[in-house]
Amino acid sequence: MKRFWTGIIVLTSLLIVSGCSSVKKSDKTQVSGSEPHQTDHQHNMSSEHQGHSMEHTSDGAKTNITTQAKLTTPKNLIPNQPVNLVINIQDTDGKSINKFDTFQEKLMHLIIVREDLATYDHIHPTYKGNGRFEVSANFSTPGNYSLFSDYKPSGQNEALSLMQIKIPGSIPLPKSLEKFEKTKVISNVKVNLDVANQNIQAGKEVTLNFDIKDTANNQPIKGLETYLGERGHLVILKSSSPLTVADYIHAHAHKNSPDGQIKFVTNFPQPGTYKLWMQFQRNGKVSTADFWVNVV
Numbered sequence: 187m188k189r190f191w192t193g194i195i196v197l198t199s200l201l202i203v204s205g206c207s208s209v210k211k212s213d214k215t216q217v218s219g220s221e222p223h224q225t226d227h228q229h230n231m232s233s234e235h236q237g238h239s240m241e242h243t244s245d246g247a248k249t250n251i252t253t254q255a256k257l258t259t260p261k262n263l264i265p266n267q268p269v270n271l272v273i274n275i276q277d278t279d280g281k282s283i284n285k286f287d288t289f290q291e292k293l294m295h296l297i298i299v300r301e302d303l304a305t306y307d308h309i310h311p312t313y314k315g316n317g318r319f320e321v322s323a324n325f326s327t328p329g330n331y332s333l334f335s336d337y338k339p340s341g342q343n344e345a346l347s348l349m350q351i352k353i354p355g356s357i358p359l360p361k362s363l364e365k366f367e368k369t370k371v372i373s374n375v376k377v378n379l380d381v382a383n384q385n386i387q388a389g390k391e392v393t394l395n396f397d398i399k400d401t402a403n404n405q406p407i408k409g410l411e412t413y414l415g416e417r418g419h420l421v422i423l424k425s426s427s428p429l430t431v432a433d434y435i436h437a438h439a440h441k442n443s444p445d446g447q448i449k450f451v452t453n454f455p456q457p458g459t460y461k462l463w464m465q466f467q468r469n470g471k472v473s474t475a476d477f478w479v480n481v482v
């Protein structure tokens with residue numbers, strides 16, 4: 187072992203009833219949480235509306251159990267170098283959860299963003315058994331990072347746990363990050379975000395249509411491939427400090443859309459500034475288009 191596993195960050199359960207993700211900080215121990223998390227848009231709405239209560243346990247035979255994610259990192263965290271992360275999923279008594287269901291083709295989806303939402307990473311930790319997941323991550327700069335792990339204890343609803351990591355060093359000067367552009371050009375394609383209503387209103391269902399054209403001929407692209415079992419993958423975070431699980435929205439793509447279009451129906455629970463990362467696959471390559479939107 188080259189490194190010693192230290193710096194244990196224990197995340198205990200969020201007070202789900204209150205809907206607040208209280209983050210206590212003392213030395214290396216952070217308390218944050220997991221909560222039942224529905225990712226189909228309807229449930230997403232209801233969970234947001236209900237303030238993350240546990241009321242929506244009546245989803246068929248599924249139940250919600252409260253879980254916690256315990257993150258272990260190497261002692262020395264260096265920017266722009268692979269960092270081995272160990273995530274242990276436990277119940278509130280600290281007992282390992284050892285069975286998980288696959289959803290969207292994986293046992294765990296891990297979304298890592300810097301606190302200012304300037305960076306985004308979507309990776310899939312490997313399950314090692316006995317509640318233990320491992321993955322190598324890269325934190326490009328010093329700063330505070332939030333890690334949203336999305337997993338499904340066997341037979342349960344999806345759960346979302348938030349972990350935090352501080353990469354030491356001088357934090358880059360804050361720039362004005364929000365750019366409300368509706369078009370992004372990424373490697374030969376132009377992604378345009380169409381929002382049905384000019385103003386997105388908090389608490390109302392909204393359709394987000396991503397229109398993808400070839401920059402060479404301005405025609406809708408063909409050959410969009412399934413990515414993680416869907417036409418596209420959309421993660422939305424509300425700009426907040428600190429970020430909490432309530433700031434995270436995972437929307438699902440419509441199954442049938444014309445060539446070159448990926449549509450999502452979602453709901454932004456609160457007014458504010460949000461960042462969207464839409465990922466799609468073509469020719470075996472995953473691209474990420476990001477956008478900022480204002481919700482009133």
Ligand SMILES: [Cu+2]
Pocket residue numbers: 290292294295296308309310414
């Ligand atoms: Cu994933």
